Amino acid sequence: MKAVVYYEHGEADRLIYEERDKPTIGEGEALIKVEACALNRLDILARRGVVKTTATLPHILGVDIVGYVEEQKGGNLPIGTPVLVYSAITCGRCPACLSGRENRCQSLKMIGFHTDGGYAEYVNVPVRNLIPLNPKIPLEEYAAVPVDYTTVWHALIERGGLKVGESILIWAGGSGAGTVATRLAKLVGATVFTTVGSAEKAEKAKRFADHVFNHYSGDVPRLVKEATGGRGVDVVLDYIGSATWKKSLECLSVGGRMITFGGVSGFDGDVDIRAFYTKHLTIIGTFFGTRLDLLKSLELVERGLLRPVIDSIYPLKDARSAHIKMEESRHFGKILLKP
Numbered sequence: 001m002k003a004v005v006y007y008e009h010g011e012a013d014r015l016i017y018e019e020r021d022k023p024t025i026g027e028g029e030a031l032i033k034v035e036a037c038a039l040n041r042l043d044i045l046a047r048r049g050v051v052k053t054t055a056t057l058p059h060i061l062g063v064d065i066v067g068y069v070e071e072q073k074g075g076n077l078p079i080g081t082p083v084l085v086y087s088a089i090t091c092g093r094c095p096a097c098l099s100g101r102e103n104r105c106q107s108l109k110m111i112g113f114h115t116d117g118g119y120a121e122y123v124n125v126p127v128r129n130l131i132p133l134n135p136k137i138p139l140e141e142y143a144a145v146p147v148d149y150t151t152v153w154h155a156l157i158e159r160g161g162l163k164v165g166e167s168i169l170i171w172a173g174g175s176g177a178g179t180v181a182t183r184l185a186k187l188v189g190a191t192v193f194t195t196v197g198s199a200e201k202a203e204k205a206k207r208f209a210d211h212v213f214n215h216y217s218g219d220v221p222r223l224v225k226e227a228t229g230g231r232g233v234d235v236v237l238d239y240i241g242s243a244t245w246k247k248s249l250e251c252l253s254v255g256g257r258m259i260t261f262g263g264v265s266g267f268d269g270d271v272d273i274r275a276f277y278t279k280h281l282t283i284i285g286t287f288f289g290t291r292l293d294l295l296k297s298l299e300l301v302e303r304g305l306l307r308p309v310i311d312s313i314y315p316l317k318d319a320r321s322a323h324i325k326m327e328e329s330r331h332f333g334k335i336l337l338k339p
C-alpha cells in the first residue's frame with residue numbers, strides 16, 4: 001500500500017511517500033480502507049520530535065481517520081461499512097475506563113501518534129474504536145470530527161461547563177479546533193470572542209463569532225476589556241500555550257475560568273499568583289474526550305448544526321505541502337489528506 005512515513009524527526013521534507021506493507025490484523029482488530037485523514041498540530045509536533053511518543057521509526061502519522069471496514073477479527077460490522085475511528089486506545093479495565101472517562105486512562109494511546117495512523121491507504125485499529133456512519137455529508141468531511149469535536153466538546157461542555165449568557169474568548173478561531181469551538185459556543189448561547197492572524201481569516205471568522213480580533217496586531221486583553229465594559233470574559237479557551245497564557249488570564253473576569261488542552265507555541269506559562277487568587281480564577285486542564293463526547297458532537301454534525309469546516313484536501317502524496325500550509329497557518333478549518 002502507499003503511505004507517508006518519516007524515518008527521522010525534522011522538517012516537512014522528512015515525510016516520504018512510499019510503498020509499505022499492508023497492516024495485518026490481530027484478534028479484536030479491523031483493517032480500514034482509509035477514505036480521508038485530517039491533519040492535526042499534533043502531527044507536526046510529533047514529526048519534529050517536540051512531543052515524544054513511544055512509537056518506533058519509521059512512523060505513519062494520522063489521528064483523524066474515516067474509511068470503510070475492509071477486514072476484521074472479532075467485530076460484527078458488515079464489510080464495506082463506512083466508519084469513523086475514535087482516536088484513543090484505552091485499557092477498558094481501569095476505574096477511569098469503567099466510569100466512562102476513558103480519556104483519563106493512564107495507558108491511553110493515540111492512534112497515529114503512539115501507533116501507525118491514517119496517512120496510508122490502510123490502517124489497523126481496534127474494532128471497539130469503530131463508529132459506523134450513515135453519512136449525511138461526504139464521508140471525507142467526517143475526518144474533521146474525531147479529534148477536534150471530541151476534544152472541544154469535552155473541554156467546553158463537560159469540563160468547562162459553558163452556559164447560555166456567558167462570554168468566552170477562543171484563541172485562533174481559524175484553526176480546526178477554533179472553528180468547532182466558536183460555533184459550539186454560539187450554539188450553547190454564549191457571546192463569542194475569537195482571534196485570527198489575518199484580515200482574510202477575520203472575514204471568515206465573523207460568520208461564527210460576535211467579536212473578532214487580530215492576535216498579531218491587536219492588544220487582545222485590552223480589546224476584550226473594552227468590549228466587555230472593563231469586566232473581562234467568563235471563560236477563555238487557550239490551546240496556544242506559552243504565547244498566550246498570560247494574556248488569557250488577563251482577559252478573565254472575576255471568577256473566570258481558563259480551559260486548556262494544548263500548547264502549540266510552547267508548554268511554559270507564568271501565573272501572577274496574587275491576581276489568580278484575588279480574582280478567584282480557575283484553570284481547567286483537559287485532554288481529548290470520551291466516546292460519548294464524540295457521539296454527542298457527531299449528532300450536531302448529522303443535524304446540520306456543526307458541519308465540518310474544510311480548508312483544503314490534498315492527495316496523500318502531497319502530505320509535505322499540507323504540513324507546510326498548516327505550519328505557516330495559511331488554513332481556515334481542517335486540512336485533509338486523501339489516499
Ligand SMILES: [Zn+2]
Nearest residue numbers: 091094097105
Ligand atoms: Zn483504562
